[in-house]
Amino acid sequence: MILNLIYTIGKYLGLFGLAYFIYVLYCVLVVPYLFWRKYRKYPNVKTQENFAPVIGDIVNEVTLVKQGKVHYEYRKDLGKELEKYDIRAKLDWWNPCFMILSNRALEEVIQLQKSCVDKQYVSYGLSAMIPHGFGIQKTNTKTIQRRKNVTTWLGLNGASKFIPHMVECCESILDNMEEEGTIDLMHEMNSLTFNVFVKIMLGDDINKLESTLYPYTNPDGKVENITLKEMLIRLTNAYVQHYINPLTFLMPFLNEYHLVNPYKRDYKNNQLFKKYIKEVVESSDNKDSIGKKFLNNEDCTPEQRLDDMIAIMVAGTETTSHSLVSCLYYLDKHPDIKEKLKKELEKEGFTKGEGFLASIGVDSIQNCTYLNCVIKETLRCDTVIQDSFDYECSKDTTICGVPIPKGSHFRVDLVSSHYDDKKWLQPKEFIPERFDFESEFYKKSKELGLTGGVYSRRSFGHGNRACPGQSFALLEMKIAIAYFTLHLEYNFSEEDLSKDGIGFALMSQFNPKVACKRK
Numbered sequence: 404m405i406l407n408l409i410y411t412i413g414k415y416l417g418l419f420g421l422a423y424f425i426y427v428l429y430c431v432l433v434v435p436y437l438f439w440r441k442y443r444k445y446p447n448v449k450t451q452e453n454f455a456p457v458i459g460d461i462v463n464e465v466t467l468v469k470q471g472k473v474h475y476e477y478r479k480d481l482g483k484e485l486e487k488y489d490i491r492a493k494l495d496w497w498n499p500c501f502m503i504l505s506n507r508a509l510e511e512v513i514q515l516q517k518s519c520v521d522k523q524y525v526s527y528g529l530s531a532m533i534p535h536g537f538g539i540q541k542t543n544t545k546t547i548q549r550r551k552n553v554t555t556w557l558g559l560n561g562a563s564k565f566i567p568h569m570v571e572c573c574e575s576i577l578d579n580m581e582e583e584g585t586i587d588l589m590h591e592m593n594s595l596t597f598n599v600f601v602k603i604m605l606g607d608d609i610n611k612l613e614s615t616l617y618p619y620t621n622p623d624g625k626v627e628n629i630t631l632k633e634m635l636i637r638l639t640n641a642y643v644q645h646y647i648n649p650l651t652f653l654m655p656f657l658n659e660y661h662l663v664n665p666y667k668r669d670y671k672n673n674q675l676f677k678k679y680i681k682e683v684v685e686s687s688d689n690k691d692s693i694g695k696k697f698l699n700n701e702d703c704t705p706e707q708r709l710d711d712m713i714a715i716m717v718a719g720t721e722t723t724s725h726s727l728v729s730c731l732y733y734l735d736k737h738p739d740i741k742e743k744l745k746k747e748l749e750k751e752g753f754t755k756g757e758g759f760l761a762s763i764g765v766d767s768i769q770n771c772t773y774l775n776c777v778i779k780e781t782l783r784c785d786t787v788i789q790d791s792f793d794y795e796c797s798k799d800t801t802i803c804g805v806p807i808p809k810g811s812h813f814r815v816d817l818v819s820s821h822y823d824d825k826k827w828l829q830p831k832e833f834i835p836e837r838f839d840f841e842s843e844f845y846k847k848s849k850e851l852g853l854t855g856g857v858y859s860r861r862s863f864g865h866g867n868r869a870c871p872g873q874s875f876a877l878l879e880m881k882i883a884i885a886y887f888t889l890h891l892e893y894n895f896s897e898e899d900l901s902k903d904g905i906g907f908a909l910m911s912q913f914n915p916k917v918a919c920k921r922k
């Protein structure tokens with residue numbers, strides 16, 4: 404009797420295992436193969452030359468991430484082929500995904516946003532950190548309202564009132580540094596952008612955050628007491644790593660229900676981080692703080708309120724800090740550009756030391772054409788977010804004549820168009836003058852019809868879900884770069900400067916140690 408029962412259970416378990424195995428094979432081999440075979444016939448669709456079962460493009464990408472080449476050289480090379488290709492049909496591991504390449508295809512997607520293209524909810528990567536945030540939900544009156552609230556409360560389109568905060572945070576980075584020494588620049592810039600945000604959200608309560616430590620479980624299982632700032636940095640990095648973990652795609656439920664590490668651990672850390680942030684905002688004496696506005700927002704549920712606030716911290720801090728490191732890197736790699744920038748700042752009346760804040764205003768910042776060009780060129784060459792969020796179509800459609808079935812998953816490639824040599828002159832070179840209408844380089848580019856165009860610059864995305872923090876981020880970058888150019892002597896190592904293809908986008912694991920001396 405018992406033996407019979409064991410046999411029956413074993414039989415069903417075996418059958419279930421076999422069915423699951425066949426299902427997995429179907430998902431990882433048959434679906435991707437049919438996808439590849441179907442789309443390779445379209446002349447305007449770029450596919451891999453040979454079908455690479457299972458591994459898709461990921462192995463190549465992971466290898467390049469490890470080398471610090473987060474823009475994957477093949478994306479830059481794709482820039483040469485954009486006249487030919489509108490779309491790339493690729494595999495995220497084994498999941499079919501369309502990448503929107505050409506400007507023509509992007510324009511069509513933006514049109515389709517009115518009828519059938521919207522965000523796709525995905526439960527991995529940074530989205531898993533903020534599952535209720537408006538940024539990953541479909542566009543409707545509620546999400547639009549929540550997006551508007553964020554823009555209004557943070558004054559994202561008129562962020563000049565935060566200039567004093569921004570300057571103060573730059574000063575404190577320098578004050579906490581030794582007169583001369585080696586620093587982890589990525590870490591310092593992360594601190595800077597985090598502090599700017601917290602200062603804006605919580606006012607002077609920022610000081611409490613600096614001194615209080617909270618428990619965080621590291622990948623080795625050891626619990627360490629760290630600041631909330633440090634926690635956000637580690638959590639963002641941990642969630643970015645989910646993109647390149649095969650389990651994320653092979654067994655999504657492990658991630659969705661946080662069943663095994665790293666998902667289990669990251670989920671626990673994330674929940675605690677949110678709890679601590681909520682406690683800090685709630686206990687704040689500042690009744691009018693922007694953080695309180697988020698937490699008292701009547702337009703959404705308690706989870707949504709908290710996630711919207713955390714989402715802004717995630718979206719607005721590491722993006723800007725990585726771009727700052729990039730910019731400082733390019734300036735150090737090109738001393739002539741650094742010098743030209745310094746001269747412009749001095750000419751526009753920016754002074755060192757205590758007078759810096761007094762010398763800086765919206766007008767003086769706007770007058771710094773070259774500073775603006777340097778930042779635009781940084782964002783073109785080293786695009787901090789390489790792909791847009793995930794989108795999907797709710798009905799069968801076509802993009803540039805290519806059939807896109809209902810439910811298809813796609814993203815906009817934000818890098819390749821920056822290297823399109825039919826739109827930019829010498830796209831692989833860092834040349835800020837390409838954005839300066841008065842420069843010889845711009846004039847030459849114009850003669851050749853190579854001055855880019857609105858869709859050839861994609862760092863902040865396009866369409867109705869483009870980045871709402873663009874003006875804020877650009878202002879913050881201008882102030883920080885102006886400040887550090889005048890106040891800090893810094894040098895990346897010769898080895899780092901001579902490496903080709905290095906980038907500091909969000910996936911980057913490259914944390915250069917930089918020799919610094921206060922001026």
Ligand code: HEM
Nearest residue numbers: 538718719722723788791792862863864868869870872876
């Ligand atoms: C250099 C800095 C930044 C870059 C390069 C950047 C880039 C981007 C990109 C590419 C997207 C996705 C667009 C798409 O899917 O089509 C995005 C979305 C978003 N960004 Fe930024 N961003 C930056 C800074 C900021 C800042 C400072 C904030 C907030 C203050 C912010 C808030 C957001 C939000 C809320 C979204 C989601 C928008 C929505 O879903 O409607 N970003 N950003």
